[in-house]
Amino acid sequence: MSKNTFSIGGVHPHDSKISRGCAIEQLPLAPTVYLQLSQHIGAPAKPIVAVGDKVKVGQPIAEPGGFVSAFIHSSVSGTVKSIAPRPDLAGIPQMCIEIAVEGDEWAPGIDLSDTLVTAIPEDNKAIVEKIRLAGVVGLGGATFPTHVKLSPPPGSKCEMIIINGCECEPYLTSDFRVLMEKGEQVVVGAAILSQVMGGVPCTIAIEVNKPEAIAHMEEVIGKLGYKGISVMPMKMRYPQGSEKQLIDAVMHRQVGSGALPISVGAVVQNVGTALAVYDAVQKNKPLVDNTLSVTGECFPRQANLLVRVGTPIKYIIDYLGGVPEDAVKVISGGPMMGKAIANLEASTLKGTSAILFLTAKQTLRAPESGCIRCGKCADACPMGLEPFLLQRLARANDMEALEQNAAQDCIECGCCLYSCPAHIPLLDIIRQAKGAVLGAIRARAAAAKAAAEAK
């Protein structure tokens, strides 16, 4: 049993990987897709097509709106029908490009064959540019543009690439299936990333509840023969796949408050991202599809699907038999950090990892009772915070004390609320407080900058 894990807090929810045996299937094309212009962290992309234009699969249809932003490519071939706001998963209007699907014609230059390309181009700058042009973003949840992560600020040095294959969220199995079925591509992707960062070692972190994936990846690495790539089995513990926690677990280094992983010499990329990097660099294929799990005990037709970005959620669910009778909540992502879907008409994004159905018994919250000061929330917090204290300070609106007690460090993993025996909505309250504290910190920094410039 592996002992590799992070040093503070964490919880052990049942892993519920019930869709682990489902091989990845290709979802038939939807009649219409809707590509949201803001599906990455940073500035929304700017459309470069007009209504009525004919587009092909993999053709860029929106360009980055800033340095931290990403290209968006058409995931289908067809006609641009509209560029207009459309309610997203939460029901909030977001600019979308609507494309009516006609056939499946790919843009020229994209290699759609299954041949594994193992020879990596030498020019690192060209590689990063290819990744940027392919619209690759982090697929582990944060959807941070990958080319930005691969361009560390001057003065910082990467010492290790960590490929995040923990998949510590219960239910999710898409990364597991990718490791099992596209392990070679992931390893080539990892080798590309390691070369770009200066030939640093690369660790593929996989939790021990996926022993097949650990064995398979070790075999693939041995077969492909790249230097410096290794698999690290991790103890099962949530939130191991969180960037800061994973760096702590693998490198025994803690990223400081408000700092980036590169400050301790780490760059973390998700398994899906490594695959997207392979596709972009070796196959010229932009990020137009991703693998997601459709799962839940109440959902009879479990699946891991390869889905074109922008496919309506409802189309996916209907393809698999519709929303089950006893499901009360449909979640985009895992049960710990995923978002409850308010609008099934909304479409998938690059970073959508799962559609999860939960029953009333599984998900409805018990009524809140009084805090019994058991300290289970503080034991569970992977950031070493004291949620019981933060929620009290938040209810008292004591901004100064909230900042002193590091409310801004909260990673919103949900361990506190998960473990609270009194069912106090700790994270709900702390999340709001964190937003306010971060706002105050930013305002202060902006004021200080303005004052410095005025001198």
Added chain:
Amino acid sequence: MSQLTISPSPHIHSKDSTTSLMRDVVIALLPAVICSFIFYGWREILVMGVSVASCVLLEWVITKYLLKKPSTIADLSAVVTGVLLGLNLPYTTPWWVVFIGAVVAIGVAKMTFGGIGQNIWNPALVGRVFLLVSFPTYMTTWKQPQGLFGLDAVSGPTPLGAIQEGLLSGASVQDLTAAYNYRDLLFANLGGSAGEVCALALLAGFVYLCIRKVIKPWITLSIFATVALTALIFWGVNPARFTGPVFNLLTGGLILGACFMATDYVTSPMSLWGGVIFGVGIGFLTMMIRYFGSYPEGVSFAILIMNSVVPLLNRWFHQKKFGRK
């Protein structure tokens, strides 16, 4: 599915609830309760019954008619207080004295502060100490018990009480402790309130709570360590005047107090080091009261005194935060 439910993450919850934690504490106390029934017979059953019933009833009446809030008796915390109070009283305590203890424990120590989670002092201990100073005769008189199954168990004063009296009359500790052997101390068979008499049953409950991760062992272990160390020093210096470590660990309410009263969530510190200091304080004060105080036993007082310091300990000791010095 007719309607989608929307709420922020996380969307699942651990199986723990206040009720499940309190149920575990009750289960952990059962061996000691059963032992006390066997040793002391129907009068102990009466004491325990009155204690638990009045604690639950009082909490229900107070929440419903005085606070006009939803009742909290389903969380079982009043049951825990009732069982602990019952274990803290001699089996001979009259039912109305037990009831007064429950009024003080639930009515004064718990509900006046706002109910579960709000009290500063351990309710059962406040009840016990109130009875100890108000009804000393009932609280320190020990009669020949009639155990269940005709088990002929206990007689005479508590070991700690006997030694204090003996010391006052000029005898040495060696002579006085010669009357006790450690097997008897471990398996009860000595005078004392119900929960003071069966060390093994209490320790089994403590191990259960640790395995179920209801409590962490640090507070309890630091109490035991401090008691043992303090006793070792004094006993080493003057064995004729001071009792030794093993005797002090096994007698009085130390095991009940250290395992079940000092570890009460509400009235103990949240952090590891806060808990250790809390435990050291309880151990040291207990020994000071036993050696130099006018009461033979000091665990209850020591815990209540350290309960008062908990807000300060919570303020001084925090978790180590990730990525911060």
